[in-house]
Amino acid sequence: MWKEYYHAPGMYDFDYALKRLSLDPLINVNKKERYVDVPLKLAENDQCVVRVKAEGTIEKPVFSVMSDHDEQQDVIFEHIRNIFQWDKDLQEIHDYFQGSDLSLLFFTYPGTPIVRDFDLYGSLMKTLIHQQLNLRFSYELTSRFVKAYGKEVDGAWFYPTPEEVAKLDYEDLKQLQFSQRKAEYVIDTSRMIANGELDLKEISRLTNEEVFKKLGAIRGIGPWTVQSWLLFGLGRDDLLPGADIGIQNALKRLWKMETKPLKDYIEEKAEDWAPYRSYAAITLWRSIE
Template sequence: MWKEYYHASGMYDFDYSLRRLDMDPLIRTNFKERWVDVPVRLDDNDKVVVRVNSEGTTEKPVFTVMSDHDEDQDIIFENIRNIFQWDKDLNDVHQFFQGTELAMLFHRYQGTPIVRDFDLYGSLMKAIIHQQLNMKFAYTLSTRFVQKYGEEVDGSWFYPTPEKVAELEYDDLREMQFSQRKAEYVIDTSRKIANGELDLKQIAKQPNEEVLKTLGKVRGIGPWTVQNWLLFALGRDDLFPAADIGIQNALKKMWNLDEKPAKKDIEKKAEGWSPYRSYAALTLWRSIED
């Protein structure tokens, strides 16, 4: 086993990250000991489980990264650092919002990080499966999907490969309570990825607008799904899903409105939160989660 320590830049609320990660039944977490096990798929398709443990505080974040996989240590550590975005100085984000109407929220919820999903393909599948569903049933479906067609390693679940999903029939997912359309979206998108028509690694290098155009052409992938992928798969800083019901409810509460604000009004207000609109979205979500 190898172990490496890392001191993150600025504030970092790892305990909040654990709470968000724990919402997914597929992710193994421990609040008392403050760790999460991260499934990492290497380029040679080796599957490695990495334990990330917080040993510091929000103000002085310190982490240990541990794995039984003695090879590819630098690659694994870089992967983990990118997932948790430890190089992002959240003090800069905090200071930016002190001059905005979100100042009190950012004071209350300091060091809220963007933690990326563990896998580009898995993140896209989860977004497609979850779209237009309540959270409880959404996680029920994605858990069934992964536990049926993915792989468990040391208690952690890896999403199936696009090649494996491409071989499924729509009825295979219908039997798991997928709608016909959702079954088609999951399998057809996986087939495009498996045959090289969609290259998620290359798409991940594109600017936000290009990603929206590229993925938006795929049947069953709308703006909400692409924005979700940009935020949680790629960890982009400046996204604001104004059509999201949670965002609308958070702003309704903050602005003391009788009904949810209009999307165009939200987008106009959010212009003043650029270039950190993703952090505004996360902090607004957090304000109603509490």
């Protein structure tokens, strides 16, 4: 067992990050002890579970990273740092919004981080499954999928590989209560990844616009799915989904409007929040939870 500490810059509300992560029944979170167990795929047959624990406060964030996987400690630590985006100075982002129409929200909810999903492929599968479903059933359906075809290691769940999902029939997922179309989207996309037509690591290096073009051309992947993957799969800083109902409800309350603002109006106003529109989005969502 090895253990390493990290002092993040600025501020960081890890307890809120744990609260969001705890919504997913596949993720082992202990809010009282302030830790989460992160399943990491280092290579095709090299998996490990890493415990990430808060040791400090919002104002002075310190984290411990522990694992009994003694090899590739530097690689593991880099993965964890990228997932939790500890190099982002949230104090700097907080200061950026002072004087804006979101200043009160950032004062009320300081240090709200964007935590990336643990795996690019798992993130895309989760996003595909969640689209057009209510939150409760979307997590239930994702859990059925992962528990049926994934792997549990030390209490942490790993998503199945694209190669494993590519071998499934649509009927296999329909037995889990997937619709025919959702089963097709999940399996067909996995087949594209498995046969090399779609390289998620390569796509992750593209600009937002290029990712929209590349993923948006795939059957079943629309703008909401691409935006969600960019935000939570890649942790991009500057995305605000103006069509999202939660964003619309939060801004309706913030702006004291009688009806929800329209997508085009939101996106026009949100130009003032660039280049940190993703942090505006996560803070707006938090304001109505």
